[in-house]
Amino acid sequence: MKPPRKPAAAPDPRQQAMGLLVRREQSRSELARKLKVKGAEPASVEAVLDDLQSRGFQDDDRFAQSLARTRAAAGYGPQRIRAELGTHAIEPGQIQAALDACEVDWDERACEVLARRYAARDVADPGKRNKALAFLLRRGFDLGSARAAIASLRTGPGAGSAADEDLGSG
Numbered sequence: 823m824k825p826p827r828k829p830a831a832a833p834d835p836r837q838q839a840m841g842l843l844v845r846r847e848q849s850r851s852e853l854a855r856k857l858k859v860k861g862a863e864p865a866s867v868e869a870v871l872d873d874l875q876s877r878g879f880q881d882d883d884r885f886a887q888s889l890a891r892t893r894a895a896a897g898y899g900p901q902r903i904r905a906e907l908g909t910h911a912i913e914p915g916q917i918q919a920a921l922d923a924c925e926v927d928w929d930e931r932a933c934e935v936l937a938r939r940y941a942a943r944d945v946a947d948p949g950k951r952n953k954a955l956a957f958l959l960r961r962g963f964d965l966g967s968a969r970a971a972i973a974s975l976r977t978g979p980g981a982g983s984a985a986d987e988d989l990g991s992g
Contacts, residue, residue, distance in 0.1 A: 835862040851911035886920035897935040902962020932971040
């Protein structure tokens with residue numbers, strides 16, 4: 823018979839934080855929340871996060887840029903990305919810097935996202951056109967980008983601004 827196993831000592835907050843950061847970038851607020859859920863004392867969590875930040879292991883700017891690039895590549899628009907970064911307690915200036923660092927033409931990205939989901943014949947129908955518009959708005963594109971994408975899809979390459987005359991109120 824094997825001797826009973828000794829329960830493993832719970833890793834300290836620094837080890838837990840490093841384990842989380844090894845997997846992917848994390849925001850400071852996200853790390854703090856996860857460490858507190860695992861039972862770490864709030865004072866020790868703040869000390870650990872300050873140390874990790876000073877050593878460059880945790881950086882909210884880097885986290886924001888990583889998340890913005892990932893979401894933009896997945897077909898999300900700037901409004902949705904901005905909202906998601908806000909839930910991570912990222913400051914508005916950091917959010918704007920992260921979106922700028924993406925170097926994405928959001929109108930072009932809206933066209934790409936729309937073209938993957940809808941065909942030109944689909945957006946010729948007013949009902950489907952409204953659904954396409956709502957789809958792009960839910961993905962986080964602004965109304966102007968969404969309308970331009972629909973107009974571009976309807977008329978093909980080289981669409982002008984006159985193509986969205988019947989996109990009126992959506």
